[in-house]
Amino acid sequence: MDIGVAPNSPVPKAKSPVGRIITWSLIGLLLLIAAINSVATVQFGHVGLYKTLGKLSDNTLAPGIHFKIPFVQKIIQVNVQVTKAEADTSASSKDLQPVSTHVALNYSVNKESAYNLMNNIGGGFDTVIVAPAIQEIVKEVTAKYAAEDLIAKRDVVANEIHDLLTKRMAKYDLIVNDINIVNFKFSDAFNQSIEAKQVAQQQALKAENDLKRIQIEAQQTVAQAQAEAESLKLKKQEVTPDLIALKQIEVQQQAIQKWDGKLPSVTGGATPFIDVSNLSSK
Template sequence: MEKQNVVNMNPKFGAGKAVTAILIVILAAVLVFQSVTIVEAGHRGVVLQLGAVQPEVLDEGLHFKIPFMQTVIPMEVRVQKTETSQTSASRDLQTVSTTIAVNHHLDANNVNKLYQQVGMEYSSRIVDPAIAESLKAVTAQYTAEELISKRSEVSAKVKDVLKEKLSEYNIILDEINIREFMFSEEYNRAIEAKQVAEQQALKSKLDLERIKIEKEQEITKAQAQAEALRLQKQEVTPELIQLRKIEAQLEAIRKWDGKLPNVTGGATPFINVDQ
């Protein structure tokens, strides 16, 4: 009996029990830690059970899972922005460089399908190629000049085509913004020369219109003057001529000072009236 008491009081035996208890506590803590997961705001959780994607998608918040068997992959479902520069060709075979910004987000209810089909690199595998393909398909329908003059129409078509392509992979398109269309230096010079020619043609047209208007005004003025002369001729009668003569004689008499002229001229010799 005394030997057994000695063995039980051995410090090594008590230390072993303490280590075991600590291990049990650590194991329990690990089990608890592995049993819960937190999905952050703006994310959804894709559940993998032994590597297989499960149909359940976890919402934001605290969730329980099977320790060591289930893994939760967080996927962001907030709006994301992709900005890229693409090169395509117009209908008249002009090289077009386009800068486009695309806002999109993942379909929250189907992030598990996207993860299963594509993985986490969906931006480089799906979004970027879809943007490039959509731009090339639409710009090929317009000339370089139309891409500028019909920019809103081009943007709407690109959005429709891109929306359809992304929806196949459960990616929702929010909005696109075409920043600019850039063309080659040769085309820019050709456009500038065309604009100068159009301005010159417009100036020439305006000058011709001005000359035409001035000519019409002169013709109208001449016609008015001719009409006035015609009317004046119609108003001249023998009675009017006789009246004007009488008026002239009366005016001469009114101005006469009562003296006869000293000399007279004509076919007869000059005679001095005073003599």
């Protein structure tokens, strides 16, 4: 018995070329998207962590190109370069002076422990950990010093803040590289008192210097007078009878050297004047 095709049954139609093109184009596009999503690049200065369906992997990826499962995995990048955080804090000094401190902190993430940081804290560690730590420790340290000491011992204060922040942030695998106290700001009344104190110190120093100068000049005058007196004393000690007799002999010798061999016609002294010329003619 022959089985024929019912005259009313539909005959399958071959797909048109346009339909095939669209189909293969969609397949190609999906393959391209999958290929693009199968690789990711970890930038320089960062480390990468796989996140698979919400679960974070502890496998740390170095900078470069890495493969991942498309649409299932993604790579989270963690910046391990030195990062700058700035904060303004308001507190009171040991002598209850209001002080505002502007601090700049340089810190970085320990790349060996990036998984612990991201898994326990997350990407907002700068606001969750860093900023509150700066606020708390700066207030704690400034309260230990009088207002004037905060200015005079700026390096000591900065080192103490650095040490406390290092201990605090090490718990979260954050490394403190450096900290700088950019500025201390005090009340206007305190600034005026500091300025008045500095003026008074300068005036006192000037007065002290003037007094020292006067004392030195007086000492120089006394020393000069003593030297002159000593000189006169020595000169008086040198004038002796023998020295006088010697000077007389020197004067007589000089007179003899100057004599021309002729006797004076008249001599005087204790005896009456005698005319020498008359005596010679007799």
